[in-house]
Amino acid sequence: MNTCPGPSEIAAARAALAAVDPRLAQAHAQTPVFAWRARTGGFEGLLRMIVEQQVSVASAAAIWGRVRDGLGKVTAARVLALDIETLRGFGLSGQKARYGHEIARAQDEGRIDFDHMAGLDDAAAVAALTAIKGVGRWTAETWLMFCDGRTDLFPGGDVALQEAMRWVDRAEVRPNEKQAYARADIWQPHRGIAAHLLWGWYGGVRRGEIALEEPLP
Known part of the structure; x- marks a missing residue:
């Protein structure tokens, strides 16, 4: 696992982002200090991301x-030792149970090596993860951000980020996935920090803690 950025690194990256893109300055000014969303990595981290998708917190x-309780220990071997119906008994949909088997099988067969992901560049790591059935680009990018500490990935398919980008640009329509990736190019090499900033800003606005200001002149 790569080392996640600390407070000073995040602060420096935020300042650099606001300087390179004045439209991002409002989000930077309104969003409190935040920590990197570090999560358990490896097989467990990827399985958890699949399990938690498309349901409430x-x-x-x-x-x-x-x-976790049903498996006892969250490993590929434990998942493969259980059939789909048993996994569904833990609350998983049939699809998620099958995806859990796919991830476990990929590790068991050596098609994915979580211990050596750090040796792959971002594009190669995303490609390795998305080669597993059930792992889409958003899942791969967020796993690499949260579980592997990568700071220059931007999950352009994330709807919350797209909406925050709409606010940033004072646009009537939020960008689609392709447009979001292109818009984020200016934020290199801190696209992961930009994503965290926009998530923090978006959450604050939605909770009523932050008021969107009038468009700058």
């Missing part, structure tokens, strides 16, 4: 708790 926590 509360449901995700409850289902993951049942999966």
Whole structure:
């Protein structure tokens, strides 16, 4: 696992982002200090991301708790030792249970090597992860950010980020995935910090803690 950026690195990157893209300055000014979203990596981290997708935060926590308790130890071997119906008994959909088997099989067969992911550049790492059935680009990019500490990835398919980008640019329509990736190019080599900043800003606005200001002249 790569080392996640600390407070001073995040602060420096935020300042650099606001300087290179004045439109991002409002988000920077309004968003409090935040920490990197570090999570457990390896097989466990990827399985958890699959388990928690497309459900509420509360449901995700409850289902993951049942999966973890049911497996005893979250390993590829333990997942493969259980059939789909048993995994569904932990609260997983049939599709997620099958994807869990796919990830476990990929590790068991050596098609993915979590211990040596750091040796791959970002593009190669995304390609290795998305080669596993059930692992899409968003999942691969967020796993590499949260679980492997990579700081220059930007999950352009994330709807919250797209909406925050719409606010940044005072646009009527939020960008699509392709447009979001292109828009984020200016934020290199701190695209991961930009994503965290926009997530923090978006969450603050949605919770009513941050008020969007009038467009700058």
